Amino acid sequence: MGCSREVIVGFNEMHAEAVAGVVDRVVNRYRRDPTCMLQILREVQEACDWIPPEAIDHLQATLGVPRTKIEGVAGFYSFIYTEPRGKYRVLFSDNITDRMQGNRALMERLCNSLWVERGKVSEDGLVSVGKTACTGLCDQGPGMLVNNYAIAGLSEQRIDEIAELIRNKVPMAEWPPAFFKIQDNIRRADILLNADFKPGEALLAARARAPSDGLNASNMRSWREGLPSGIGGPAATLDEIKRAGLRGRGGAGFTTGLKWEACRNAQLKPGHQRIVVCNADEGEPGTFKDRVLLSRCPDLVFEGMTVAAYAVGATRGFVYLRGEYRYLLDHLNAVLANRRRENLLGKDICGLPGADFDIEIHVGAGAYVCGEESALIESLEGKRGTPRNRPPFPVTNGYLDQPTIVNNVETFAAAALIALNGGEWYAAIGTKHSAGTKILSVSGDCERPGIYEYPFGVSIRQVLEDCGATDTQAVQVSGPSGICVAEDEFDRIIGFEDIPTAGAFTVFNKTRDMFEVARNYVHFFQHESCGFCTPCRVGTSLLKNLMDKLHYGSGSPYDFAEIEKLNNLLQSMSHCGLGHTACNPVLDTIAKFRPAYDKRMMQQDFTPAFNLDRALSAARQMTGRDDAAAHLENEHGGQS
Amino acid sequence: MSHTFTLDGKVIPFTEGQTIIQAASAAGVFIPHLCYHPEFKAHGSCKLCTVKVNGRHTASCTMRAAPGMVVESETEEINAERRALTQMLFVEGNHFCPSCEKSGNCQLQATAYHLGMMSPHYDHFFPNRAVDASHPEVLLDFNRCILCSLCVRASRDVDGKNVFGLSGRGIKTHLIVNAKSGQLADTDFSLADKAAQVCPVGVILKKRRGFAVPIGERKYDQAPISQTADTTEGR
Ligand SMILES: Cc1cc2nc3c(=O)[nH]c(=O)nc-3n(C[C@H](O)[C@H](O)[C@H](O)COP(=O)(O)O)c2cc1C
Ligand code: SF4
Ligand code: SF4
Numbered sequence: 039m040g041c042s043r044e045v046i047v048g049f050n051e052m053h054a055e056a057v058a059g060v061v062d063r064v065v066n067r068y069r070r071d072p073t074c075m076l077q078i079l080r081e082v083q084e085a086c087d088w089i090p091p092e093a094i095d096h097l098q099a100t101l102g103v104p105r106t107k108i109e110g111v112a113g114f115y116s117f118i119y120t121e122p123r124g125k126y127r128v129l130f131s132d133n134i135t136d137r138m139q140g141n142r143a144l145m146e147r148l149c150n151s152l153w154v155e156r157g158k159v160s161e162d163g164l165v166s167v168g169k170t171a172c173t174g175l176c177d178q179g180p181g182m183l184v185n186n187y188a189i190a191g192l193s194e195q196r197i198d199e200i201a202e203l204i205r206n207k208v209p210m211a212e213w214p215p216a217f218f219k220i221q222d223n224i225r226r227a228d229i230l231l232n233a234d235f236k237p238g239e240a241l242l243a244a245r246a247r248a249p250s251d252g253l254n255a256s257n258m259r260s261w262r263e264g265l266p267s268g269i270g271g272p273a274a275t276l277d278e279i280k281r282a283g284l285r286g287r288g289g290a291g292f293t294t295g296l297k298w299e300a301c302r303n304a305q306l307k308p309g310h311q312r313i314v315v316c317n318a319d320e321g322e323p324g325t326f327k328d329r330v331l332l333s334r335c336p337d338l339v340f341e342g343m344t345v346a347a348y349a350v351g352a353t354r355g356f357v358y359l360r361g362e363y364r365y366l367l368d369h370l371n372a373v374l375a376n377r378r379r380e381n382l383l384g385k386d387i388c389g390l391p392g393a394d395f396d397i398e399i400h401v402g403a404g405a406y407v408c409g410e411e412s413a414l415i416e417s418l419e420g421k422r423g424t425p426r427n428r429p430p431f432p433v434t435n436g437y438l439d440q441p442t443i444v445n446n447v448e449t450f451a452a453a454a455l456i457a458l459n460g461g462e463w464y465a466a467i468g469t470k471h472s473a474g475t476k477i478l479s480v481s482g483d484c485e486r487p488g489i490y491e492y493p494f495g496v497s498i499r500q501v502l503e504d505c506g507a508t509d510t511q512a513v514q515v516s517g518p519s520g521i522c523v524a525e526d527e528f529d530r531i532i533g534f535e536d537i538p539t540a541g542a543f544t545v546f547n548k549t550r551d552m553f554e555v556a557r558n559y560v561h562f563f564q565h566e567s568c569g570f571c572t573p574c575r576v577g578t579s580l581l582k583n584l585m586d587k588l589h590y591g592s593g594s595p596y597d598f599a600e601i602e603k604l605n606n607l608l609q610s611m612s613h614c615g616l617g618h619t620a621c622n623p624v625l626d627t628i629a630k631f632r633p634a635y636d637k638r639m640m641q642q643d644f645t646p647a648f649n650l651d652r653a654l655s656a657a658r659q660m661t662g663r664d665d666a667a668a669h670l671e672n673e674h675g676g677q678s
Numbered sequence: 679m680s681h682t683f684t685l686d687g688k689v690i691p692f693t694e695g696q697t698i699i700q701a702a703s704a705a706g707v708f709i710p711h712l713c714y715h716p717e718f719k720a721h722g723s724c725k726l727c728t729v730k731v732n733g734r735h736t737a738s739c740t741m742r743a744a745p746g747m748v749v750e751s752e753t754e755e756i757n758a759e760r761r762a763l764t765q766m767l768f769v770e771g772n773h774f775c776p777s778c779e780k781s782g783n784c785q786l787q788a789t790a791y792h793l794g795m796m797s798p799h800y801d802h803f804f805p806n807r808a809v810d811a812s813h814p815e816v817l818l819d820f821n822r823c824i825l826c827s828l829c830v831r832a833s834r835d836v837d838g839k840n841v842f843g844l845s846g847r848g849i850k851t852h853l854i855v856n857a858k859s860g861q862l863a864d865t866d867f868s869l870a871d872k873a874a875q876v877c878p879v880g881v882i883l884k885k886r887r888g889f890a891v892p893i894g895e896r897k898y899d900q901a902p903i904s905q906t907a908d909t910t911e912g913r
């Protein structure tokens with residue numbers, strides 16, 4: 039692991055004093071608070087292009103935190119670099135949809151044009167080109183990030199333009215703004231996306247719902263303390279949420295009213311406060327509806343958080359925004375500032391004495407597991423994003439050990455509308471078991487990819503028809519950790535009673551190789567495992583190796599049994615949902631698309647994964663040879 | 679107040695706040711474990727101590743005992759799963775027991791024996807991990823690290839030093855030491871630290887002490903881990 043840091047050349051050079059200056063500025067802005075470690079590292083990197091050892095020296099001194107802790111945090115997140123990665127850090131989104139849209143060829147093109155090897159830094163230290171997990175641009179891919187800013191709709195021409203800009207060292211602020219235009223692509227809107235919502239409306243409605251007597255008095259000290267249970271604005275709001283039958287939109291579908299109530303009822307230790315967290319990590323490949331909600335109706339989301347704060351008695355709020363959505367940050371902060379001006383955030387909100395609540399945004403740095411709520415809280419505390427041991431749960435012991443609710447972006451947006459229009463109104467939409475609407479992020483093989491909001495109960499077939507998908511072989515619903523639905527199941531419906539979903543809806547037509555789809559997802563899980571627990575850390579690597587083995591034609595039926603066994607182990611022994619679901623894509627596709635696997639079963643008996651010819655590829659590359667004599671035999675399968 | 683739960687049918691008393699493994703070991707019942715150590719806050723990462731509580735898998739080192747719990751541990755199913763985890767740990771690192779100073783005193787090896795592990799089963803990863811021999815008294819052989827974080831906890835919570843930490847993510851998770859150079863010699867680590875004594879495997883080794891006790895006469899050669907696991911762990 040010993041990092042060689044001998045010469046830091048060219049573009050990454052910065053004097054130690056300059057680095058210290060940057061660190062001081064950033065650290066002071068974060069009140070020298072070590073719980074803001076990830077935000078501090080992210081901002082230092084925005085200024086220095088990486089985290090040089092001198093920055094860690096200075097952080098150690100100014101934050102009073104040991105180096106092991108700082109390096110431990112920095113090393114956890116894909117987008118934080120403790121080695122120089124160039125002035126321009128290009129990451130191609132490598133979701134299956136990006137692949138279907140030809141990202142690999144574009145990446146080759148950029149690498150060739152810039153004379154840089156994939157995954158490496160150019161010799162002059164100017165640029166690096168690598169890949170990253172789904173960036174949430176599936177409906178307008180292929181996508182990429184340059185220094186964490188998203189660029190969608192890549193084409194050969196765009197790649198050539200980008201290469202030119204990088205070669206000429208044009209600062210990113212001077213790149214054509216059109217490059218950074220991200221479309222909302224709303225194809226079907228319903229109550230959420232159609233909402234003609236005026237900021238503050240829902241809060242006023244919530245306040246109005248309070249029996250006139252208790253309200254002001256009950257809010258003298260805090261939003262919650264001193265409230266006789268069962269009456270008053272907060273309790274009435276909570277009742278509406280319960281009446282609505284709202285369930286979480288982040289995947290697990292937990293009943294929102296119960297979660298909020300548990301947090302509201304949790305004992306507050308002296309000096310503690312309740313916390314509301316909006317989960318905008320949206321890391322599940324193929325999901326991009328939270329991006330659109332945040333860009334299209336941020337006020338609705340923030341208002342939902344404020345309604346939640348009102349209901350549970352919270353005074354502090356966070357949005358955990360995935361690093362890939364960094365480009366939304368400034369706009370979102372502007373919306374928050376405006377809400378403060380309008381007295382919709384801050385002290386005595388809407389003129390209610392004691393109604394204090396504010397929201398700050400933390401930006402992630404490339405770690406899917408941080409979408410898991412307890413890992414998210416760890417990350418908010420400035421730590422490695424490792425899921426916690428539970429119990430205790432966040433509702434009692436969350437952010438800095440305080441009672442905390444974590445909800446998805448869409449859940450908060452729905453909560454705002456419920457506060458506005460009432461629980462009954464909401465419960466009447468959708469199905470008996472699934473109230474309300476669900477926003478789907480549709481991508482893959484269809485004519486009209488984008489955002490579709492439906493009342494729950496819509497069939498897969500209907501969605502396929504609406505998005506113009508023909509000749510469909512399969513739909514991956516809810517991303518790799520969801521389920522793969524085959525043609526004979528297209529009459530199944532979206533809803534908690536049948537197919538629950540966090541929103542991804544990825545369409546594959548009959549030309550697609552479902553084995554390669556599963557293999558892409560397995561690589562994703564392997565890359566994103568937090569590494570805390572043995573089964574997931576090692577198991578996802580073993581699974582990846584097995585899928586690669588099949589891909590290279592060394593698979594035998596024996597390997598199916600191994601996959602089955604790994605799945606059982608990951609299901610029963612893993613620490614968090616990532617490990618529990620990591621085998622899903624493989625099991626689903628084996629069950630439903632067996633021919634895609636059989637095609638690869640070149641061997642009937644067990645065959646080792648090791649392949650001498652493949653092992654020689656490094657030697658071939660070094661010697662620049664690829665002629666027949668440099669090969670031992672013909673390889674099966676294609677490139678990795 | 680004292681309560682009880684059952685572990686493989688046996689009645690186990692526990693006191694409020696005790697975890698399943700604590701209560702079990704107080705009652706003289708062994709549950710395999712690697713990242714748990716009675717003197718430190720539980721970590722819950724290796725998952726070797728997994729049991730079934732009322733039919734659901736859970737780590738016994740982090741799960742608090744509750745009255746009336748029905749806990750299963752020594753079942754064929756659970757031991758097969760534990761065996762697979764042990765195999766995973768073996769292939770993840772580079773463990774060549776016959777030439778390892780820790781052989782016979784190693785909890786991973788002893789656990790593998792206990793679980794009847796006959797082969798590594800999975801393909802070895804053969805990771806490339808450098809050895810840190812910078813320190814005058816102690817050698818760090820990262821090839822054998824199982825990421826249990828005991829040294830991290832000992833250094834942080836007992837020695838008050840933070841000499842060790844985990845960095846990286848996923849399969850690239852690795853141990854780091856508290857020095858800009860990345861070398862143990864440049865930290866304030868000392869042989870007298872608690873952290874020098876807790877490694878369950880052969881990573882943190884005293885220099886110039888090779889095979890003082892011959893293989894065959896070491897701790898787990900004398901008695902299996904199920905009979906010796908107690909507060910002398912890691913010695
Ligand atoms: C590996 C993993 C990743 C997750 N990612 C997200 C995510 O990106 N966004 C999200 O809202 N929930 C995610 N979740 C679910 C959260 O843990 C949590 O259940 C959710 O935020 C609760 O909000 P809800 O009740 O409103 O759905 C993830 C869970 C796991 C296990
Ligand atoms: S640490 Fe233990 S398991 Fe690893 S090589 Fe040494 S004796 Fe074997
Ligand atoms: S060095 Fe030893 S004690 Fe420390 S994490 Fe690795 S295996 Fe555990």
Ligand code: FES
Pocket residue numbers: 567568569570571572573574575612613614615616617618
């Ligand atoms: S590392 Fe996350 S489930 Fe184990």
Ligand code: FES
Pocket residue numbers: 710711712713714721722723724725726727728737738739740
């Ligand atoms: S001993 Fe319990 S998880 Fe390691």
